[in-house]
Amino acid sequence: MEFLFDLEDPLQCLERIYLQLSPLVVSLHPERPDGKCGPCFGNGMLLKYRDECFLITTEAVLSQYSIQHRQQAFAMQGKRRLPLYGLPYAAAQHMEAAAIHLPADWLAKHPLQNCFELSAGPTPDPLASAFTLLLGMPVIGPRPACAPSGPIGIVSRAYRCHTRGSQVVQPWHVEFDSQDIISRSHLDKHTLLTRYQMPGAPAISLYHSFKQDGNRLTAYMQGLVMEWDHNGAGAVLCGAISLTVFLDSFLQRLRQGEPSVPELLAELLNRHFH
Numbered sequence: 001m002e003f004l005f006d007l008e009d010p011l012q013c014l015e016r017i018y019l020q021l022s023p024l025v026v027s028l029h030p031e032r033p034d035g036k037c038g039p040c041f042g043n044g045m046l047l048k049y050r051d052e053c054f055l056i057t058t059e060a061v062l063s064q065y066s067i068q069h070r071q072q073a074f075a076m077q078g079k080r081r082l083p084l085y086g087l088p089y090a091a092a093q094h095m096e097a098a099a100i101h102l103p104a105d106w107l108a109k110h111p112l113q114n115c116f117e118l119s120a121g122p123t124p125d126p127l128a129s130a131f132t133l134l135l136g137m138p139v140i141g142p143r144p145a146c147a148p149s150g151p152i153g154i155v156s157r158a159y160r161c162h163t164r165g166s167q168v169v170q171p172w173h174v175e176f177d178s179q180d181i182i183s184r185s186h187l188d189k190h191t192l193l194t195r196y197q198m199p200g201a202p203a204i205s206l207y208h209s210f211k212q213d214g215n216r217l218t219a220y221m222q223g224l225v226m227e228w229d230h231n232g233a234g235a236v237l238c239g240a241i242s243l244t245v246f247l248d249s250f251l252q253r254l255r256q257g258e259p260s261v262p263e264l265l266a267e268l269l270n271r272h273f274h
C-alpha cells in the first residue's frame with residue numbers, strides 16, 4: 001500500500017494513513033452467555049496472501065481464543081461483529097505469530113471490503129523505516145482502568161536495543177511519546193504502559209519513496225506487538241520476516257486436510273497456561 005505524504009504537514013498525513021489502515025485491524029472479544037461481546041483480549045490484522053484471507057495475531061492471543069474461550073469469540077471491525085467459531089487456525093513454530101484462516105464460505109457470509117495485501121517478497125529493515133504505526137484496541141491490564149474509548153494508533157520509531165528481559169524469539173523495539181498516540185480521548189504514555197496492553201496489534205512500517213507525483217510512504221506489515229518493553233521506551237514486537245513461510249505451510253496443510261488442532265491445542269496449553 002502507498003500513501004501520499006506531505007513533508008510540510010506530517011502529523012495530519014499520518015492521521016489520515018491511520019484512518020485508512022484502521023478498518024484492516026480487528027479487536028478480538030469473547031462471546032458472553034447472552035450473545036454479546038465481552039471485553040477485548042487481543043488484536044489482529046485482516047490480511048490477504050496468495051488470494052486467501054487470514055486474521056493474523058500472536059500465539060498468545062490465539063491461545064486465549066482457542067483454549068480459554070474455546071473459539072467462542074468475535075472479531076470487531078468497527079461496529080461490525082465477525083464470528084470466529086469453528087475456523088481453522090495455526091501457530092508458527094519459530095516465531096510468535098499465529099493465523100486464523102477465513103475460508104471462502106465464511107467470506108460469502110461476511111464479505112471483507114479490504115485486507116492488507118502481503119507480498120511474498122522480502123521485508124525491509126525496520127530501522128530504515130520513517131515511522132512504524134501500531135494499530136489496535138488497548139486491552140485492560142491487571143491494574144484498574146477505564147474501558148478504552150476505541151482503537152488507537154501509535155506513531156513509533158524503531159531503535160536498536162539489547163534483548164535481555166524479553167522472551168520474544170526475534171524481537172525488535174519501537175519507542176514513542178505521549179504526543180505520538182492517536183486516540184479519540186486523551187491517553188498519555190504512562191497510563192497506556194501501566195494500565196493497558198496491546199497484544200497482537202499489527203505494526204505497519206512506512207518507508208519513503210520519491211516519485212514524480214511527490215513523496216510517498218509505502219506500507220509493509222512488519223510485525224505484531226508482544227509486550228511493552230522493560231525500560232519504558234515503547235513496545236517489543238515479534239518480526240514478520242518469516243510470516244510468508246508460515247502462511248505457505250499453513251495453506252499446504254489446509255489443502256491436505258484440516259490442521260492437527262488437538263496437537264496444537266496441547267502445545268498452546270503447555271506454553272501459555274502452565
